[in-house]
Amino acid sequence: MTGPERVGAGNEVEFQLTLSNTGDAAVTGVQIEVRSDAFEPIDRPTIDELKPGQTEKLTLRAVPxxxxxxxxxxxAVSPEGIECVSSTTVEVVPPRMTLSTSGPDLVKLMEGFSLAIEVDNVGEFPIRNAKATLSAPEGIELEREELDLGDIEPGGTVKGEVMVRAVAEGVWTVKVAVRCDGGGKAEGEVTVRAAAPKLALSLSRKLIPLKVSEKAILTVTVSNDGDAPAEGVSVSVDSPPEGLQISPMSLKLGDIEPGGSAQGDMEITPLSPGRYDLKLKAGCAQGVEAEVELTVVSVSRPEIRVAVTDDPDPGLAGGEVVYRVKVSxxxxxxxxxxxxxxxxxxxxxxKDVKSSKGEVSVSEGKAVVRIGSIKPGEEVNLTFKVDALEPGDLIVRFAIKAAPPIGTISAEEMTSIIGSEGGR
Incomplete structure (x- = not known):
């Protein structure tokens, strides 16, 4: 039996065996076995028959x-139990490799980045079947956990990369271990800091009192107090209640750099009375959120308005003055x-009183119009015609009474009356 004196671990080795039958009878079914746990056989040859005086030369392959x-x-073992044994001593040289790993020091939350792996063969024999295995903590997602690097010739280098994504803010370490045939190994690690936006949501006011159908503008401000840009920031109303109209329902604010802020307006209109407790949420593409509460209190009630005009003003003594009153x-x-x-x-x-609605009664210096009910949006128009008897700056007073919650509303109109000689 002959073979190399020095080999590289994990590399295929060939041994030459010479087997002779020195007996008087033929031997059949001779099996060649490797009896060493330091070598794994690649093939297991069998000799069907070895006659007396016959010699066979074999090449056996094994991996240290x-x-x-x-x-x-x-x-060499026969089925009858006949065997012969031969040994040789081999110096098995372990694989020698170095591992370099690299990646960014600072990454954005939820953004993928590349982790580079580089393995150098600094030994004298080839490295076979190199494979990198990666492990990461919970804050890191790996595209894959294993990377086949193949064979590396002496003095050679292989490179590979794995895509990685930080899913939580913090400082995370990814560990890399490279193994190859023959027991070679190298280890390294990459530490990255995952920076995340930090959103804060504020409102121009947190309590908004309104009448039904009255509009209010709510200014929404989102600030980023984190270390990374907040991408695609939006503000929306969580489970908007019926009876409240909000426009827009989702407010797009775009990207916000660290230390920056963005504003937008929402229009709020109650459609029915009541108390509405809302929750507004701000979010971004990285999954960071912030929320704040808003209360809208809406009331429904009648509201009377009075408009009075006089014509002419100034007027002449002995002439007519017309007062027009609109109650809405x-x-x-x-x-x-x-x-x-x-x-x-x-x-x-x-002289004359007319109303588009209600009953009119007139007494000395006073006219009363019982209008009754006025629906929302309805107008009642009244006309009072009077004769100007004397000059002066004259004041006509109008008092409107209605059922609670209105009570009494007052209005007045001053008319200047000019006498025949131009005085008043």
Whole structure:
């Protein structure tokens, strides 16, 4: 038996065996065995028949799996139990490799980055079947945990990369271990800091009192107090209630750099009375969120408005003055039991009173119009015609009474009356 004196662990080795039958009878079914745990056989040859005086030469292939000075023993065994053994000593040189790993020091949350792996063969024999295995903590997601690097010739280098993503903020270490046939190994690691945006959401006001159908503008501000840009920031209303109209429902604010902020407006309109407790949420592409609460209180009630005009003003003594009064309900509920009383000074004599709604009664210097109910959005128009008897700056007073919650509303109009000689 002959073979090399020095081999590389993990590399295929060939041994030459010479087997002779020195007996008087033929031997059949001779099996060649490797009896050494430092070598793994690649093939297991069998000799069908070896006649007396016959010699067979064989080449056996094996892979050394243990480093150091190893004894490789081969045995030829027949089914009858006849065997012969031969050994040779081989120096098995372990694989020698170095590992370099690299990656960015700072990464954005949820953004993928490349982890580079470089293995150098600094030994004298080839490295076979190099494979990198990666392990990472919970804050890191690996595209894959193993990377086949193949064979590396002496003095050669192989490179590979694995895509990695940080899914949580913090400082994370990815460990890399490279193994090859023959027991070679090298280890390294890469430490990265995953920076995340930190959102803060604020509102121009957290309590908004409104009447039904009244609009309010809410200014929303989102700031980024983190170390990384917040991408695709938006603000939305979580489970918006019925009875409240919000536009837009989702507010797009774009990207916000660290230390920066962005604003947007939402229009809020209650459609029915009540208390509405809302939750607004700000979020970004990295999955970071912030939220704040908002309360809208909406009331529904009648609301009476009065507009008075006089024509002409100034007028002439002995002439006619017309007062036009518009009573409207700009509220959201019906105004009930509405009554208007017009009080005129003695210098003005009531001549005619008309109303688009209600009953009119006139007495000395006073006219009362019982309008009754006024629906939301309804207008009642009244006309008072009077004769100007004397000059002066004359004040006509109008008082409107209605059922609660309105009570009494007052208005007045001053008219200047000029006498025949130009005085008043």
């Amino acid at each position: 799996v243990k480093s150091g000075r190893q004894i490789c023993t081969f045995a 309900n700009v509220g959201t509920e019906e105004a009930r039991s509405v009554e208007l009383t017009a009080s005129f000074p003695p210098q003005l004599a009531i």
